[in-house]
Amino acid sequence: MSVSRLEHIAKIGVEQMGDLADRLEDPSVLRLENLDTDLRPPQSALDFTRQAIDDDAANSYLPFFGLDSMRQAATALVGRQSGHEYDWKTECVISAGGLSGILNVLLATLEAGDEVLMTDPTYVGLINRVRLAGGVPRFVPLIPSAQGWRLDTDALTKLDPRRVRAALLMSPSMPTGAVFNHEEWRALVDFCLRADCWCINDSAMERILYDGRPVIHPASFPHMRDKVITVGSVSKEYRMIGWVVGPSNIVADIARVSISNVVCQTGIAMGAVATAIHDPDDGIHSCVDRWQSRRDVLLDELSDFKVIPPHGGWSFLVDLSSLGMDGATAAKCLLELGRIAVTPMVNWGSARSSRYVRIDFSNEPIERRRGIGERFRTALK
Numbered sequence: 001m002s003v004s005r006l007e008h009i010a011k012i013g014v015e016q017m018g019d020l021a022d023r024l025e026d027p028s029v030l031r032l033e034n035l036d037t038d039l040r041p042p043q044s045a046l047d048f049t050r051q052a053i054d055d056d057a058a059n060s061y062l063p064f065f066g067l068d069s070m071r072q073a074a075t076a077l078v079g080r081q082s083g084h085e086y087d088w089k090t091e092c093v094i095s096a097g098g099l100s101g102i103l104n105v106l107l108a109t110l111e112a113g114d115e116v117l118m119t120d121p122t123y124v125g126l127i128n129r130v131r132l133a134g135g136v137p138r139f140v141p142l143i144p145s146a147q148g149w150r151l152d153t154d155a156l157t158k159l160d161p162r163r164v165r166a167a168l169l170m171s172p173s174m175p176t177g178a179v180f181n182h183e184e185w186r187a188l189v190d191f192c193l194r195a196d197c198w199c200i201n202d203s204a205m206e207r208i209l210y211d212g213r214p215v216i217h218p219a220s221f222p223h224m225r226d227k228v229i230t231v232g233s234v235s236k237e238y239r240m241i242g243w244v245v246g247p248s249n250i251v252a253d254i255a256r257v258s259i260s261n262v263v264c265q266t267g268i269a270m271g272a273v274a275t276a277i278h279d280p281d282d283g284i285h286s287c288v289d290r291w292q293s294r295r296d297v298l299l300d301e302l303s304d305f306k307v308i309p310p311h312g313g314w315s316f317l318v319d320l321s322s323l324g325m326d327g328a329t330a331a332k333c334l335l336e337l338g339r340i341a342v343t344p345m346v347n348w349g350s351a352r353s354s355r356y357v358r359i360d361f362s363n364e365p366i367e368r369r370r371g372i373g374e375r376f377r378t379a380l381k
Contacts, residue, residue, distance in 0.1 A: 010347035066094025098233025106133035114165035120349035149178035161195030177310020338379030
């Protein structure tokens with residue numbers, strides 16, 4: 001019998017679709033169900049890792065809160081994006097990954113029953129972590145259109161801020177690829193100021209932006225420097241580790257949670273990431289160009305379907321409700337009849353998220369994507 005804290009913890013669906021696709025043992029199956037990529041980390045990080053294998057200092061528990069070089073690099077990166085300076089000794093702790101950092105922050109900021117503002121749809125793994133920490137998700141809708149997703153700012157103004165303890169936000173968002181513009185960020189930070197709540201900025205994909213969009217950091221807005229906790233991760237941008245940067249008073253509590261949870265991070269990975277962050281030739285721009293090309297091919301191939309184009313990130317959603325099926329039914333048909341693995345968005349937000357399937361465009365090369373439109377039409381006819 002499961003303990004009560006797991007009562008509302010949902011399966012993410014990716015693991016189920018991945019297992020089903022693996023069982024087919026068919027190399028023709030398009031693997032679009034999982035956030036993975038075939039693009040390599042920066043060369044400087046790979047070179048550091050090879051050298052660190054023979055370095056005994058890279059195989060140490062210490063320092064518990066992360067290598068000095070990694071904390072310095074993380075605070076410098078957040079400082080560049082936000083326009084503020086951060087003290088790496090008191091305002092940064094390194095986490096085992098972005099989601100590890102998210103859970104540490106939630107455990108350090110929430111009391112049982114506190115509400116957490118989140119967009120809808122959103123990653124079920126974030127929702128699960130809010131619930132594990134005793135929080136209650138409070139959703140504000142993202143509005144889909146043929147031009148992309150927009151935040152429902154009218155709905156945001158109608159939310160009661162009094163019980164909201166934190167806003168857990170991600171831009172680009174996952175799974176939608178939604179990117180908040182300046183006005184939307186302004187509405188969100190205004191809400192945080194009214195609620196006097198933390199703004200937890202999941203910045204895992206903040207530089208994976210398409211069509212020339214700029215990075216906008218919530219701490220760059222007036223009065224937000226000491227309300228924003230940035231949980232960074234290079235699991236997507238560099239394909240590695242994570243960190244937390246924020247005001248010293250809350251980072252001290254996050255550090256206490258961190259040392260009671262994962263204890264310490266992988267020394268080799270921290271040194272490699274620090275090297276990559278400081279590398280002017282870190283390869284992010286070229287990777288973003290390749291992911292955008294892959295996105296564009298899929299958007300063209302699936303133009304007959306109701307696709308909501310992403311403005312950043314690694315994935316987008318397709319609404320198949322007009323065909324009389326929900327996402328789970330569509331995903332089953334696509335795998336069995338079209339040999340395409342996608343993830344249904346069951347539990348990825350409110351009940352309305354179940355109409356979508358998620359397509360990840362970060363992994364399969366362009367040549368394997370050609371003809372996916374016909375495979376969709378055949379499977380869903």
